[in-house]
Amino acid sequence: MLVKDWNQILDNIPLDESNEALVSKKFVEPLIEALGFNQQEQIPQFNTGNGTVDFAVWKNNNGDISSNFKTNPYLLIEVKARATGAGSKINLSEGTPHYINTRKQINKYLLDSQCSTSEWGIITNSIHIQLFRRHGKIVLPATSSLLIKKDNINNIVAHIKYLIDHPPKTLTICVYNNKGGVGKTTTTANLAATLTQQGKRVLVIDFDPQQGDLTKSLGLQVGKTSLYDCLSDRNLNIHDTIQPFSIKFKSGKSLTFDVIPADPKLKNFTQEELAVRIEKGSARLKDALKVFVYEYDYIFIDCPTNWMFFSQSSLYACDVVLIPTKHNNLASLDNAATVIKEFIPKVKAVRQDGGPIAMPIFFNGENSTPSQIKIANQEIKSIIEREIKASNFNLLPYFWPNYTKDDTNTRVFSLPSYAIVAGAAFSRAPAAFKDITAAKYYLSLAKEYFIL
Numbered sequence: 001m002l003v004k005d006w007n008q009i010l011d012n013i014p015l016d017e018s019n020e021a022l023v024s025k026k027f028v029e030p031l032i033e034a035l036g037f038n039q040q041e042q043i044p045q046f047n048t049g050n051g052t053v054d055f056a057v058w059k060n061n062n063g064d065i066s067s068n069f070k071t072n073p074y075l076l077i078e079v080k081a082r083a084t085g086a087g088s089k090i091n092l093s094e095g096t097p098h099y100i101n102t103r104k105q106i107n108k109y110l111l112d113s114q115c116s117t118s119e120w121g122i123i124t125n126s127i128h129i130q131l132f133r134r135h136g137k138i139v140l141p142a143t144s145s146l147l148i149k150k151d152n153i154n155n156i157v158a159h160i161k162y163l164i165d166h167p168p169k170t171l172t173i174c175v176y177n178n179k180g181g182v183g184k185t186t187t188t189a190n191l192a193a194t195l196t197q198q199g200k201r202v203l204v205i206d207f208d209p210q211q212g213d214l215t216k217s218l219g220l221q222v223g224k225t226s227l228y229d230c231l232s233d234r235n236l237n238i239h240d241t242i243q244p245f246s247i248k249f250k251s252g253k254s255l256t257f258d259v260i261p262a263d264p265k266l267k268n269f270t271q272e273e274l275a276v277r278i279e280k281g282s283a284r285l286k287d288a289l290k291v292f293v294y295e296y297d298y299i300f301i302d303c304p305t306n307w308m309f310f311s312q313s314s315l316y317a318c319d320v321v322l323i324p325t326k327h328n329n330l331a332s333l334d335n336a337a338t339v340i341k342e343f344i345p346k347v348k349a350v351r352q353d354g355g356p357i358a359m360p361i362f363f364n365g366e367n368s369t370p371s372q373i374k375i376a377n378q379e380i381k382s383i384i385e386r387e388i389k390a391s392n393f394n395l396l397p398y399f400w401p402n403y404t405k406d407d408t409n410t411r412v413f414s415l416p417s418y419a420i421v422a423g424a425a426f427s428r429a430p431a432a433f434k435d436i437t438a439a440k441y442y443l444s445l446a447k448e449y450f451i452l
């Protein structure tokens with residue numbers, strides 16, 4: 001039965017004393033059914049490898065429980081009580097301690113050994129509910145944490161059902177720092193090359209029309225239909241903007257990724273003019289890219305430094321923000337902090353779909369000695385302390401993702417400085433396609449963040 005009387009269901013969940021078992025029985029079981037799964041497609045208390053999630057759900061498991069039920073459920077659900085035994089409420093609204101812990105839990109389960117192809121996770125206590133999507137190594141919010149009410153529960157369930165019935169293929173990555181010259185364009189081109197080498201379908205958007213560095217470095221030009229044309233006229237087909245970048249290797253093998261080149265037309269307008277000419281302003285790029293989410297494994301957006309139309313549109317359109325910094329450049333660390341604590345939350349508040357999220361920073365293109373790293377870490381420590389003091393914003397997971405109370409690990413991923421990377425722009429191909437060492441560096445970057 002798909003159609004549920006949610007009013008009645010919600011009425012039957014006691015407000016203050018509902019423990020986890022009660023929430024599971026009265027809310028989560030009907031929810032699983034409403035999402036289109038039958039009894040044969042679910043089991044409670046599933047061992048994810050290194051933990052136990054409350055429900056694991058498989059797709060199209062018509063009756064065969066024994067063989068398929070051991071690994072890789074499609075959807076995991078972590079259930080919380082409405083209140084603890086003592087009666088204090090469990091609050092799963094974003095930012096609360098319960099929420100942060102529960103989110104960590106679903107992250108861990110979705111990436112655990114028995115769930116390596118699991119795609120979706122839900123956390124709920126029947127007051128709040130949030131859907132997460134897994135893409136490679138990343139767990140992303142697919143909705144914000146939604147407050148359930150009688151008048152929106154039908155819409156919430158229908159929305160979650162729609163998303164899990166139409167899983168997007170893509171992860172959209174904006175490579176951004178509010179500081180110039182940190183390697184945004186270089187990282188974009190080389191990660192695109194590396195992921196293509198890994199067999200992924202990749203699209204790159206050069207949304208830095210002033211410089212168009214990415215487009216130039218690949219030797220491409222804008223085609224007959226340009227990005228500005230598509231952003232300002234919805235009737236045009238955005239597929240027509242694509243220019244493939246292909247490389248043929250000595251072995252005879254060739255590789256291709258797709259590029260939407262920088263559009264010089266976009267630099268003819270001021271911010272105000274763009275706002276008038278492009279309906280929906282900085283929300284329009286996301287709209288325009290929607291058709292690609294079922295086509296590509298990865299979409300990269302390279303944007304300029306300044307916090308303006310292009311970078312705002314890019315953050316609005318992406319799932320994650322990858323932030324290159326330099327260990328010896330305090331401004332690049334400070335600006336990374338600004339992106340994480342200011343720009344991303346601003347965009348997130350407007351989008352209301354859970355995104356975008358920041359990836360932990362990495363050091364790009366500067367070789368370092370232990371003493372230099374020590375100095376960088378002192379800077380990072382003072383930035384973290386400063387932001388906690390100023391606005392109670394915890395930057396720790398974004399600067400030192402492996403740091404815990406028991407293990408004060410301050411490792412920041414570093415991509416070495418490598419002359420061939422810098423020279424690649426003149427050879428009209430990403431270094432990762434041309435040079436084994438560069439390929440190795442960028443594969444380790446891709447593995448650090450994106451691929452298993």
Ligand SMILES: Nc1ncnc2c1ncn2[C@@H]1O[C@H](COP(=O)(O)OP(=O)(O)OP(=O)(O)O)[C@@H](O)[C@H]1O
Binds near residue numbers: 186365423
């Ligand atoms: N790992 C690296 N090794 C050596 N050189 C690098 C590396 N990464 C980037 N560079 C060089 O650093 C310079 C700046 O890089 P890039 O243009 O990618 O930065 P950007 O952040 O896109 O700059 P802008 O703010 O101007 O858009 C370029 O000359 C590039 O070749």
Ligand SMILES: [Mg+2]
Binds near residue numbers: 185186304
């Ligand atoms: Mg650039």
